[in-house]
């Protein structure tokens with residue numbers, strides 16, 4: 001029998017960040033994770049803290065993403081100081097490169113919509129035409145029409161981030177149980193029991209943050225998390241001299257290697273790489289930066305995103321079983337700081353605030369008008 005203040009199911013980036021936030025808030029946390037056989041986006045992602053494309057039509061999502069990007073600066077320093085593991089956060093702004101006038105026009109419409117919807121919250125962006133961009137990045141190819149830029153965008157190295165979160169939970173006296181696949185939850189209001197691997201975990205708070213596992217686990221506590229997998233492929237290249245500032249689809253890691261990515265594929269639970277998306281990623285990268293034609297690929301991989309029906313996060317506390325929460329999103333790197341420093345304190349308080357109400361699952365159950 002292992003008694004805790006909170007059980008968090010899922011040791012990926014969402015569960016890790018919330019678990020850390022609960023632990024730093026004084027709770028004795030048990031973080032239960034299925035382990036190597038699970039689908040784990042946290043170990044296969046691109047590592048962007050990305051704001052500029054978030055929330056057109058849903059201003060709450062833009063606010064939440066931008067808040068997280070702002071919190072990231074202190075969050076990264078805090079994790080580094082607590083654990084000695086550096087998530088290598090940088091926030092120098094990011095570009096979305098557009099390969100035609102039409103693409104640039106559509107992109108401009110989107111960021112302008114975000115700006116208008118943000119009103120007094122003041123979303124600032126810049127549009128760089130081809131000549132302006134060429135001065136900034138001489139390596140762009142002839143097809144590049146321009147780019148959008150916001151200063152809110154940044155990046156981390158997601159693997160040290162995950163390690164830092166786990167280490168910080170331990171540092172605050174929490175427990176991390178790998179190889180702990182949860183298959184059932186016994187629930188009473190503010191009283192949750194999870195039996196796994198011969199140990200019974202008990203706690204008055206429960207956070208379900210198991211990525212794709214949320215779909216099966218949320219109903220045990222009267223919650224709904226209808227997430228599905230969306231595959232992404234990534235290409236890693238050999239090291240090259242610094243040539244490209246941070247963009248949404250190409251990033252240069254501090255040691256010089258490039259990551260090329262940003263594919264979205266409906267492939268069910270198949271998390272193997274696929275030639276077509278890899279070819280499309282490579283082709284787009286070479287059109288943007290022709291010198292990449294001569295750069296060697298050293299590795300490719302694929303991983304499954306955790307996607308809700310409308311692409312927005314799902315945050316909710318159970319009505320039937322108060323004390324049980326669900327948290328899931330498709331940008332767990334970007335939102336890690338908000339999950340740790342904002343969501344977790346709400347869980348401790350036992351109440352989610354009005355500004356997160358937009359992300360409750362009730363939005364999936366609105367009756368269609370006849």
Ligand SMILES: Cc1cc2nc3c(=O)[nH]c(=O)nc-3n(C[C@H](O)[C@H](O)[C@H](O)COP(=O)(O)OP(=O)(O)OC[C@H]3O[C@@H](n4cnc5c(N)ncnc54)[C@H](O)[C@@H]3O)c2cc1C
Nearest residue numbers: 012013014034038041042046048182211213232332333334
């Ligand atoms: C290719 C790709 C690129 C991405 N790029 C970015 C990016 O640039 N920026 C960004 O913000 N986000 C990005 N993401 C998304 C980001 O990786 C995810 O949002 C984040 O990892 C989701 O975290 P999670 O904890 O919800 O899920 P996961 O990381 O999938 O973790 C879920 C965890 O739950 C555990 N689990 C599952 N079922 C159970 C169970 N029954 N019992 C116990 N444990 C269980 C698993 O072991 C796993 O560790 C990308 C994702 C992909 C696939």
